[in-house]
Amino acid sequence: xxxxxxxxxxxxxENAPKTRKAFELKEELLANSDxxxxxxxxxxxTPEDAYKNVVNSIGDVSELFKGLAEVEVGEDKxxxxxxxxxxLIKSAAVGLYIFSFVILILFSLLRPSYHANFxxxxxxxxxxxxxxxTCMLVYxxxxxxxxxxxxxxxxxxxxxxKSETKKSKALKNSITSVLWTLTVLLYFAISFATWSxxxxxxxxxxxICAQTVIGLVFRLKEIKE
Amino acid sequence: MxxxxxxxxxxxxxxxxxxxxxxxxxxxxxxKDIMEKTDNMYELKExxxxxxxxRLEQSQLIATYWGNEEVGARRRYYxxxxxxxxxxxxxxxxxxxxxxxxxxxxx
Numbered sequence: 491x492x493x494x495x496x497x498x499x500x501x502x503x504e505n506a507p508k509t510r511k512a513f514e515l516k517e518e519l520l521a522n523s524d525x526x527x528x529x530x531x532x533x534x535x536t537p538e539d540a541y542k543n544v545v546n547s548i549g550d551v552s553e554l555f556k557g558l559a560e561v562e563v564g565e566d567k568x569x570x571x572x573x574x575x576x577x578l579i580k581s582a583a584v585g586l587y588i589f590s591f592v593i594l595i596l597f598s599l600l601r602p603s604y605h606a607n608f609x610x611x612x613x614x615x616x617x618x619x620x621x622x623x624t625c626m627l628v629y630x631x632x633x634x635x636x637x638x639x640x641x642x643x644x645x646x647x648x649x650x651x652k653s654e655t656k657k658s659k660a661l662k663n664s665i666t667s668v669l670w671t672l673t674v675l676l677y678f679a680i681s682f683a684t685w686s687x688x689x690x691x692x693x694x695x696x697x698i699c700a701q702t703v704i705g706l707v708f709r710l711k712e713i714k715e
Numbered sequence: 716m717x718x719x720x721x722x723x724x725x726x727x728x729x730x731x732x733x734x735x736x737x738x739x740x741x742x743x744x745x746x747k748d749i750m751e752k753t754d755n756m757y758e759l760k761e762x763x764x765x766x767x768x769x770r771l772e773q774s775q776l777i778a779t780y781w782g783n784e785e786v787g788a789r790r791r792y793y794x795x796x797x798x799x800x801x802x803x804x805x806x807x808x809x810x811x812x813x814x815x816x817x818x819x820x821x822x
Contacts, residue, residue: 519761521788522743549760557769
């Protein structure tokens with residue numbers, strides 16, 4: 491009666507999601523039903539009655555289907571909304587950085603007078619403005635939505651792993667862009683303040699070292715996990 | 716048998732843990748043991764058994780592995796974890812408390 495049982499289970503699982511978990515559950519149910527059937531036959535029950543008994547003992551499996559994960563292989567609408575919002579915030583942050591930089595340039599064009607050292611004021615204003623986009627970028631990299639598994643398959647496993655690395659990549663990129671923006675700003679600030687352009691470019695070398703260090707830190711974090 | 720089956724079904728997970736503490740087992744074997752121990756007065760539907768297995772697995776109270784059968788289809792075995800043993804002690808304790816209280820109230 492293997493075939494009859496197998497067919498019955500195939501029918502039961504018709505509406506189940508097509509995932510590995512579902513397949514394994516069906517296999518488990520089949521193995522157990524099979525053994526039960528054989529035990530009943532051995533104890534003298536007729537094949538017909540044994541089959542009925544086994545079918546009855548399985549019960550209602552549709553409750554279990556929820557745990558076997560959702561079917562639709564589309565993207566989660568809610569997550570997409572959140573991602574769009576985050577992209578908007580990121581663009582706004584970059585815009586603010588550029589804006590603050592322009593402000594600095596404007597102020598630097600004014601000659602420093604005795605009651606107001608314009609370049610320095612410009613620099614300070616720029617730094618103050620930069621607080622906002624920096625906070626925005628930090629917020630974005632922390633709020634990045636965790637990828638919600640659509641189904642428990644190997645593909646989903648990979649997608650989830652990818653989103654994890656995407657998150658740390660996003661963070662790393664945020665930090666890198668902050669680093670370089672600050673470097674450029676510092677370069678101009680120091681250069682205008684000290685007027686020693688022949689030396690101040692060294693700050694870029696320092697920034698390159700800093701970026702390498704950041705890269706290593708993230709690699710270490712990945713290895714630790 | 717209505718209240719009885721509801722009450723017992725509420726303790727399905729504890730019953731399964733009790734079986735797994737003795738030894739690793741698989742779905743049908745556990746059900747067979749239950750039927751034997753209760754002189755066929757009680758048995759679980761496979762669906763009930765499996766949803767209990769999923770819950771226990773999610774709470775990390777049991778672990779599962781596929782067996783290597785020489786004969787027949789491969790079986791899914793379950794084993795109790797350390798957390799499971801702890802939980803079992805707690806659940807058993809809870810049941811004994813509940814039993815004592817209800818007995819007192821129904822005198």
